Amino acid sequence: MADVTVPQAAPAPDLSVRIGSATLRAPVIAASGCYNKGDEFGRLTDVGRYGAITLKSITRYPRLGNDMPRLAMTPAGLLNAIGLQGPGLDHFLHHVAPALQDVPTAVIASAAGFSVDEFVTVAAALDGLPNVVAIELDVSCPNVEREGRCFAADAASLAQVVAAVKQRVRLPVIPKLMPNVTDIRPIARAAQDAGADAISLINAVRGLVIDVERAQPVLANAAGGLTGPAIRPIAVHAVWEAAQVVTIPIIGMGGIAEGTDALEFLFAGATAVAIGTANFRRPDVHLRVLEAIEREMFRRGCRRVGELTGLANPGFAGPRPAAGL
Amino acid sequence: MADVTVPQAAPAPDLSVRIGSATLRAPVIAASGCYNKGDEFGRLTDVGRYGAITLKSITRYPRLGNDMPRLAMTPAGLLNAIGLQGPGLDHFLHHVAPALQDVPTAVIASAAGFSVDEFVTVAAALDGLPNVVAIELDVSCPNVEREGRCFAADAASLAQVVAAVKQRVRLPVIPKLMPNVTDIRPIARAAQDAGADAISLINAVRGLVIDVERAQPVLANAAGGLTGPAIRPIAVHAVWEAAQVVTIPIIGMGGIAEGTDALEFLFAGATAVAIGTANFRRPDVHLRVLEAIEREMFRRGCRRVGELTGLANPGFAGPRPAAGL
Amino acid sequence: MSQSGPYLEPATLVRREFLPPGFWYLTLRAPQIAAAAKSAQFVALDLPGTFMVRLPLGIYTVQDDTFSLLFQEWGERTRRLASLAEGTAVSCIGPLGNSFRLPEERTTRATLVAGGLGVAAMWLLARELHNAGMDATILLGARSANLLVGMRELQIFGFPLDVCTDDGSSGFRGTVIQRLQALAPPGVLYGCGPPGMLRALCAYANDHGITCEVSLEETFGCSLGTCWGCVVPVRRGCPQGTGYPRAESETRSFDVARVCADGTVFRAADLVWQT
């Protein structure tokens, strides 16, 4: 009744981001191949606060994967050659997919394939599974030998896959680009032009480690994919360049291990980030990164996390949300 | 007179390697851009034991280089954007070149350029300078903006430069390839087919680091070249792949910081190795690496260091020296 | 996921002991992990430095709210661990992995076969057998006497310790497998140690129709079962295997299982040893 000024609590920061038609509750995602459905991390973190978890890439047919060893430590990095091990699409749909409804956050399903048809078949089957809000296309896995180049290695074949998948899938489609290309820009641009709703980058960088004692590669597969902080400058650069030529959201990843690392990606032009390798060391890394992002929003007076996107990149081509709204 | 068996000393291991018509006394070289003429390291190491030192790349015209900062530390790596600072060819010939005769080992001169003509002019002028035994072509420096791609980014323009330089230069010509290509093999092959006497790989990997505090790239140039142990698996992989398609010698580099690192490159297929960044931490790294190579030769009973080349690479295409000769 | 872990728990290094010629025995305080630990389980340690993956080490002994580790300095991570000062806290995840299964019949005579540091998996098993009132023999093997570790702690259960050294410098001269062949066949076998030894042990057990479980090691990434970096080949149909259908193009006749999450303990009858 009396005219009292009630001190207003600052409105909670808005951490949500949009990836095509999907809205994620936060801009921090578990990267493909490092998380299964998240059960194993259950007690060690709080998956419910993640923006999404990305499933390990699913192939049309079952794959036993590569021989052992599949992993090697490198300076500030990890080299892996798992070889897309997985149950194949049918087994996945029957035995794994039903449990997706128990995942406490959004799920991004990842499709991998060795032909356009395989991609379309797998992606179409994943469209509409419980909790799945988007389909990532692993067009870049460097571990698997294909005749000729990977799909992500040239703009034309990438565009072909993306366009074909888009025709059959209603959920947002997110091709995941690989860093082993001469110029990421035409590839990123081709993805957008073919209808991609967002792009993920980067996948692992090709590498090889030799066991000098045995005079043999450490990995049974010889070459593998390099991940972890060692590749972070390469990944930030890729996001920086892609963000100057596409207007769709970018999911940045590669070597994020703490909050400032994630901010580098956002400032370079990513809308969200994903974390893979660092989970192996710190199962709660996603939460730490989320908190660092919140602190940065507070420090800069941002209400929506999207205001951080592209902040350091003068050529950022994406939409810049008006600050402070 | 009496019939006495004199115990024979084991013959000294032969560390020398051939790069085209040049013979280096040892397979360990100082990488371009990290060593000037070696004077600064005079007291801290023994340059006389190196196989060679590579000069900083020389351009046709003087260059002030990029603004500061030019350096940033990264996990197990270093990002640099020097911007090919240098006096230009004429000044170099008059004021620096005469002192090359005091360098206590062989010199590899490095030519950089922005057109085929510039490469030919610079390389031809370096041919025949005192102590210079080979000409490296920096067709890959990632720091300098060129119209379109770098020469090392596609096989055709690389072949053009190499062929043009070969016509005017008698010393061995060594194009230095860059890792930022979709497939190193056709590029390496094109270098050989155009007459290259050897190839160097890899140059720095493109990267970018953002200063989160200032929301700006750390380097004034934004992007830079990533070097140091972080990129070693990438470099070893590049050597591994190139060694399967060329028969000319490969000078391997990228992240070598100790003996076993150098052995990885030799085993992958390199004839010699070069070291850049690690000198900043350990000025005597070349000597340590040399000693490790000698120990490995002893351990494996090799007389000539060439016997180590390609040992771990079943597809090694180069000449395999008969062991134990 | 079981209710008894894994926990993400800071473990305080309360005691470090160097065991010549090159082993370390560390005691860490971590109440949740100590309370939950069962035989053959391991912890994954996050060490200071730029290591991308945690170091997996078997839980050796458990006492009150502490557990111990027994290890050798192999490479950078074990070297770093050995260098930590008492009082330091190390982030641990554990206990991880499955455990040895005790025989259903109380009267079954168990033989525990440990090669070298494989002994690290045996103390908790010995305690479990002891608590169950069962009888057991422990075979310990090493290249030579000075490389025998773990006897001090294992003795307390009163089980006979049968020592074998390759060079005869202590106990039986020969491998634990040769020793085993010289003894009456046991009712059940448990093994941990280097791959060559385990392979021979499994062959022995399979030949003689003896139930045998072994705890394996591999290069680990996540230690939790999510990265598929640590698989071993297992017999098709093995309940620990993936049980995937087979692609037509697949020429390999086995399934695979994750050592970290499906193991580390596997039945000898289920393992496929590749050449």
Added chain:
Amino acid sequence: MSQSGPYLEPATLVRREFLPPGFWYLTLRAPQIAAAAKSAQFVALDLPGTFMVRLPLGIYTVQDDTFSLLFQEWGERTRRLASLAEGTAVSCIGPLGNSFRLPEERTTRATLVAGGLGVAAMWLLARELHNAGMDATILLGARSANLLVGMRELQIFGFPLDVCTDDGSSGFRGTVIQRLQALAPPGVLYGCGPPGMLRALCAYANDHGITCEVSLEETFGCSLGTCWGCVVPVRRGCPQGTGYPRAESETRSFDVARVCADGTVFRAADLVWQT
């Protein structure tokens, strides 16, 4: 290359002292470096860990076969250095860089201006002036009293210490430049400190026609002059600059010089301050 170094010498940490609120004063034994050190020179330290480049730090004081460092924990390398135990040996390269030049006239009155940790470059200079029987005033500036460091060691030469703090919590309230402007112009100026302060100092000196030398900092790579990672713009014709000819396309009107090898000391009249 001069005969007095640089040396690659293991330096033993003989004493570490924490100076609240956040500074460290370390004493290291390294006879060759200690014997050769001159004003404004620095050492480059190789710290344990995965750092790609050595940490450059000014040589603060020298006594017998030891020298000292005065620094703040900025990032990973300074943190690592501060964490080393007494008795540890650290690989050092030094002394590196050029030095301040003493005035030719013995009667010239020198003023030494140090901002914050810039004081680290001043002790050896003060000693050199003292040994030459010259007169000097030392101006020390910091944001507030508790951030003033180095006075204890500088006092021993008997030169007047004139303290300035931004907040007036000790001595003159204001910057060292404001203080300078309030005093009679000195015969020669020497400066070390943050870039803003040095820029103002150079402007003051140039305006008043006073000879002035300043010691600069930059991000270093090699610390030896080979990587060209640490350049600053200098007036064309400056003897420390590259002296390259100019490309026609070059729009910048200065030369550059390497702070590590051509400096760290430059004449105020030679420096070009970019906006």
